[in-house]
Each structure stands twice: as structure tokens, then as C-alpha cells.
Amino acid sequence: MDYLHDLNVFLPGVIVALAGLIAIIIDAYKNDHGAIFGLTVFSLFAGLVLSVIDMFGPVGEAFSGMITYGGVAAFGNSVVLFGALFCVLISREYLNAIDYEYGEVYALILFATAGMLGLASANNLIMIFIGIETMSICLYVLAGLIKERKTGAEAALKYFLLGAFSTGFLLYGMALLYGATGSLYLTEIAEAASSDLIFIAGAALLLVGFFFKVSVVPFHMWTPDVYQGTPTTITAYMATASKSAAFVALLVVLSKMIPAETADWAGVIEVIAILTMVLGNLIAIVQDNIKRMLAYSSIAHAGYLLVGLAAGTPEGYSAVLFYLFAYTIMNIGAFGVVAYYERQQGLDFTDVNNYVGLGFKKPLMGVLLSFFLFSLVGIPPFVGFVGKYLIFAAAIDAGYVALAIILALASAASVYYYLRPMVYMYFRDPHKDVPLVRSGIVFRSTLVILAALTLYFGIAFGDLHNLLSSYYAADWVTHLMGH
């Protein structure tokens, strides 16, 4: 019975992992991509529905404390599944168009997603490690999907080498923490925490590993190259789902495992947040390749998220969770439109200089990209504004006014590069007539739904915010600490 309960609370992960296995079998015997695609979409959707329901359900632990369910874990799972689902929906048409649609892609995405689900619900360092590795190994392969091109090979190799390196840090940190406290469970580590060197060193190495995964300065070097070389919809998947999973795990580790009194990590996070925001935004300004631009933008957004973590308050944590969701919606959308333009023949449509006049040729795509970019800037009434607002509010409430001002200035600088694609799309007269292909119905409606969501959660964000805040209500924290 216990096992049934455990499987039941981790049902999204079970479904997704099983679907991955079935996808491999179908691919081996029938090579029917339509069926695999349908299975993938169905399993991700089923998982999403289950974990959304789980968000309102009870909170608890399963698999003898290895994972938690409900609350933050359920929300993290929902964001991951949401990201995976929408990326898969736009992937088929795009991968077909660039001739890289393999059955394995879906299986890899499903396995990676299962890893992310484990990571986002982890309650134990080993679980975190398994989650990160399952996710990362699949992503290394996906990064190298376009293996004939140099950028593809570079992306995969760079991602793999640096990823393996960072895993080393992560694992070393875990080993030290185990040595210092004698446990791998987050809450038990928190209880046994001390400020001796081994504990601090372990926590620091663990954080370094995480910083690699969420790509914050100075551990961000791999991001632009990997994002550029990976097929665009897969980049969207990496930038949103995997980042969200890693961030949720980082949040859980920081909030549960490392009590503020033993290690003053807020100061560290603060410095790294400032570096990340400033550098990410400044370097993004000079990028001509829109995928690299979005890569640096995603680094900058990781910096904004760190501001919420630095605040270290319940408001800060719930702001980070909300922001992850907002970031997922708008980033998949932006990458999706980029993927659409990239499919056109004739010119390199990842270069923003070739965006001239595109906005009027296919008005829908132009409007969609504008929606996502304005949302990324953080202009109301889009969801990006709400996310940024909550981060601001958390930082100011926690007394980090200077950090909030730097965030304000950094995001003001970001306006410049977010506006650039629109400047080219709308304001410059086209110099060459490029016929644009018509996007398929699934692709188009996926992006329209995402745009509608940026607007919907930009206006009616109250319920989601209240739900997220309730995870950090006083009784929940004591419930955790009681274990």
C-alpha cells in the first residue's frame, strides 16, 4: 500500500518516464513519429493536469523522504511539465522543417523531464543528484542534435564538458555535507548544520554546482554557445524547463537545508545576483544573433531570480516561483517565434539584421513576438511585469533597496536589446523580399495560447500568487522544521 501511495504522489514522473520508454519501443519497431508525438503530448499533458491538481492538495514526503509532494514541489513540477509540453508542441513542425525530427528527440525530452520532476521534488541530496544527471545527460544529447554543423557539435561538447565539471563540484559538495552532518536529507542537514569549515565548504561547492546549472555569472560561459547551437525549440526547453527545475531545487536547498544563521549565503547570492544582472544585460546589448541575445537575457533573468532568493523571505520565495512560471511562458514564446523565422530559407534568420520588415509580412508572428518581448522587458500588463514587481516587492520588503535599484537599472538597460528585434521587424523598411512560409495550426495556436497566458497572468495573477504565498504560510514552515 505504501508503494502505491508513493507512486501515486509521483504519478506525473511515473507517467512521463513510462511514456519515454514506450516512445523508444515505438521508435524501434514502427518509426511512427506521429504516434510518438501524440504519446509525448498526451503524457506531458496528463502529468501537467495531475501536478496542477497536486498544487492544491496536501503536502508530504514519499519514497522514505526522498521526495516531497504538493506545495512547492507540485508547482515546480507543473512549471516543468508546462514548459516541456509547450516546447514539444512547437518542436515537431520546426524539427521537421529543419530535417532533424527523430523519435529519440521525444524520448529524450520525456526522460529529461522525468529527471527534472525528480529534481524539483527532491528532498535528499542523492535525489537532487539523480535528477540533475538524468536531466543533463539527455540535454547533452539534445544539444548536439544538429551534429553536422560545427555550432551543434560545439554546443554539445561544451555543454557536456562544463556540465560534467559542474557535476563534480555538486557531488563533492554533497560528500562534504554528508561528512559534516552525517545525513543526505535536507531537513536533517539543516538540523545538524554548523559553521565549521567542512559544512561551509560543502554548501559552497553545492551552490557552485547549482550556479552552473542555472547559468549565473561567473558560471555562465557555456550558455550562449549552447543556446545558439541547439535547435531553437530545444533551446527553449533548456532555457525554461531545466532552468525552472534547477531553480526550484536551489530554492528548496537554500530555504530548507542551509539555515541563514550558519552560513550567510544571502551576501553571496546578492553579489552574484548583481554581477549576473549587470553582465547579462550589458553583453546582451551587443548581440546580433537573436538566440545569443536571448541566452544572455536568460542569464539576466537568472540574476533577477537570485534577487528574490537573496531576499530570503516567504515573499521572496513565492516571487521566485511566480517569476519562474512567467519566465517559462514568455521565453518559450519568444524562442518559438524565433524558431518560426529561422525556418525561412535564404538568409540566416537568427541574425536580427535580417528581421527587417518581417513584422508586417506575417502580422500574427510579429505581434506575438512583440507580446513576448514586452513581457520580458517587464512592461505591464504582461506577466513579466507582475513577476518583476513581486521580486521588487520582496527585495524592498526584506530591506534590499539597493539591490532593487540595481535591478531597476539593469532591466532598464535590457529594454534596449529587447526593443531591437521590434525595431527591425517594424521600423526598418525591408530591403529584400523573403517569402515567409505559413506556420502550421498546432505551432501557431501554441504560440497564441502562450501570448494569451502572458496577458492573462499579467492581469489576473492574484489567485496564483495567493496560492504560492500559502505554501510559505507560517504553519507550513513549522511543519517542515518539525521533521
Add this chain to the structure above:
Amino acid sequence: MELLLNLVIYLPLLGIAGILALRNDKATKWISLAATSATFLLSLPLLFSFDVANSGTVQYLTEGSNIMAGLDIKYLIGLDGLSLLLFMLTTLMGPIVILSSWDSIKKHLAGYYSMLLLLQTASMGVFASLDLIVFYVFFELSLIPMYFLIGIWGGKNRIHATVKFFVYTLVGSLIMLVGLIYTGYDAGAAIEGYKFTTDWRFLSGSEYQIGLVEQTYLFLSFALAFCIKVPLFPFHTWLPYAHTEAPTAGSVVLAAIMLKMGTYGLLRICLPLFPNAFVEFAPYLATLAVVGIIYGALVAMVQKDVKKLVAYSSVSHLGFVVLGLFAFNTIAVQGALIQMINHGLSTGALFLIVGMIYDRTHTREIEDYGGIAKVVPVFAVMFMIATLASIGLPGLNGFIGEFLILNGTFSSEVLPQNAFVVFAALGVILAAVYMLWMYQRVMFGPIKHEENKKLVDLNAREIGLLVPLVIFMVWIGIRPTDFTQYSEVQVQELLESSNEKRVAIQQSADSEDLPQWASNLYDVTDELASKIKNQ
């Protein structure tokens, strides 16, 4: 009536839905005209049934429930004496700007009119919102349509102009957002059961008092955003570009409505929330305002481009508005309020007129004209009225505003030096110089260019859209109380309560708790504090 106000604000969005549904160039124009005209007509009952004697209380109030649990952020919309006239100006300008673009905009009509309609909703929202977060949302939302209006339908340097406009304004707004959130938490701590509040009625009331140090920083963060928007010298550099490159309708909305968001914000938020800082910084900001008045006028004088000249005249005129606000007495603030309307009417009309002549000749250089008064007499008359209104000729609206502002500044306790009035008055003279000189060079003398002999005079549409503006210019000039009555009670009450609040905050401040600069700035002395305690 509450419902009517909401309907008026969101009606333009319905127009956008119509435009997108039909996607037909001809229908687009008519839908936009219908939507804005309906907006204007429906807004008239709001004006007529406004309770003038109670202009200090918010009327037609819509109060939503809190968006987030425990935080007092809610949809809060209503009109009072400060906002009513600006709101009405916005609805009046709606159909006028649509009509002004009727023939001159030829590409991407659906996008163009959608953007104008979106701008209309955002502008009305700014003036009607009473929750600072809602205010901020509309304030920022207005950037998006203007960004596209300048960027797509603008002149040659449109990209530079629009990006500069956007980035410049956004920097100010984001800093303001930080200040706004800080204020929200600070105020929330003062109410039982809440953590955060941005309800203007509470913030501006006497129960909520902000400490002097916080007030300084918060005032600066808000004032920066508003001064960029106004724009106050030296933050004005984006304005000439934006105005010159924008299409006619864009310039009109920018001048008539969007710039007012800055001055309105100073009055609505900075004055009642941070009265101490407002008063202490008044001499500095008034100095900038006066510098702006003179500088704008001098630069306008040497412009070769008519549109740029009008743009710089805006810098000069808005200097008057800011000066009036910081004079901190009823006459001057009333003058500032009516001057906001005046500037909207006369500068709006001037931009329309420049646009009309540009449509015919495709040049805005003063050099390319000369002597055209004989060819286009109706145009000459309209241009003359707008020019004179802008100069401030008695009998027209501009005079009333400038007179009240100068009069109020003269008797201001906050700005005791007469130099403010003297130099500002110099600006009035300079305005006559550059406007009349420009008018003379464009209109009189021999016809310098052959092609100008064939100019066509204004058509019925163009006359029709200028006439309402001219009517109001004369009306305000002759019977200003018809308009100033709406804000009189509220301005008086607001200044009185803000001043009381200012004195209360200053007296309860203890110089020991304050850093040296703050006690110096706000003149908090040990004796004063101890005297209060002993009483």
C-alpha cells in the same frame, strides 16, 4: 455612473477588437472614429453630473477587491477635481486625432488606429486610477502604443527618436516603481491588518505620515520619473526628437496628453504624499522650471523646423506648469491645472496645423514657406488663433494659465524670491517673439516659392477638427471659472491638508533621529522638537 466611467475607459479596446475582426482599411477608420466619438459623448455625462462642491471626494468610484491576499492593491478608478478636466481633454482629443490622420496615414492602417485607441485607453486610465499600482500599469502601458506610433509611422530619424523616448521614460518609471513599492510597504505598516497599500486616498490623507529621510528619497524617485515625462529641463532631450519624428497624431497625443501625465503625477502623488520634500525641493525644481522656460524659448527661437519649434515651445510652456505646482498655493496650482489643459489645446492645435501644412507640402522648414496667408486664408486664421493662444494673449486661454501661475508664484511662501516671477515672465515675452516671428516668416511677405501658390486651403474635415479646439481656447479665455471651478475646492483642500501634514511631520521629527543633512534640509532643530514635547 461608475459603470459608465469604466465603459468610457475601455470602449476604445472594443474598437480595436472591431478593427481586428474586420481588417478592412475603410472600416478601420470609421470604427476608430465611432469608438472615440462614443467615448467622448459618453464621457460628457460624467462632466455634467460632477458634483463641483465636493470635488475633493472621488466620484464615480469603482473599487475592486484586493488582487493579492493581505496586500491592499486593487482596481480603483474614479474622477475628482484634479483629474476630471484632464480626463475630459483626453476624451475630446480622441476623435480629433483620429480625424487628423484620416488622409495622411497610408500604410498599416489597422495597426495605426489600434495603437491610437490603445493609447486612448491607457491615457484615460492614468488620469482615472487612484491606486498607485494601477496608475503605474496605465502609465507604462501608454509607452507601448507611442513607441510603435513613432517607430512605424514617424519621420526619417524615427528609430533613434522612439528608442530614446522609450528607454528614457522607462528608466524613470522603474526607479519610480522601486519608490512606489517602498511607499506601499511603509504605508501598509500604518494600517491594521495590511502589509501593503497603494490606495491614494489613504496615502494622501493625514493619517499616513512618512518620515523625513524616506520622504526625501521617495520624492526624488517619483519626481525623477515625472520630470522626465514632463519633461523638465535638463531631462527634456528626448522630447524634440520624439515630437519631430512622430506622425501628427502622435505629436498631438504626446503634447496634449502624455506630457500631462508627468505634471499630473507631481500634483497627484508627489505633493500630497511627500509634502515636506515637495516644499523643500520646490526652489530647486522651480529653478529648473524657470531655466526650462527661458531655455526652451531661446532654443525655439532659432529653430528652422516649425515642428521642432513647437516642440521646444512645449518645454517652455510646461516649465510654467511645473513652476505653478511648486509655488504651492491655490492660485498657482489652479493656474498649473488650467495651463495643462491650455497647453493641450493650443499646442495640440499647433501640431495639427503643422501636420496639415506638411501633408500638402511635405516640408516643415520655415524657409520653404512665406507669404502663404494669401493662398490659404482659413488656414492662416486658425494658425493665428492657435499661435496667439500659445503666446498667452489676453482673451485666449493661455493668458489665464500664465497669469494665474505668475500671480500665484508672486505671492508664494515657498518660492519667496521674486526672481522666479521675473524670469518666468521673460519667458512669456520670448514666447511672443519666437511664435510671432515664425508666423510672420511662414505666412506673410511675398510668396517665395512658386509651388506654394497652388496650396489648397483647409477642407471641411480639417476645419471641423480645429473648431472645437478654438472654441475651448476662447471659452477658457473669456470664462475661465467655467473650468477652474471643477478643481477649486479640491486644490484648496489638498493644499491645506498637505500643508498641515507637512507641519505635523516636521514638528514631530526629532533631530537626534535624523542624519545631519536631513535636519538641515528640513530645518529640524532641537529646540523646536523639545518645545513640542513640552507642550
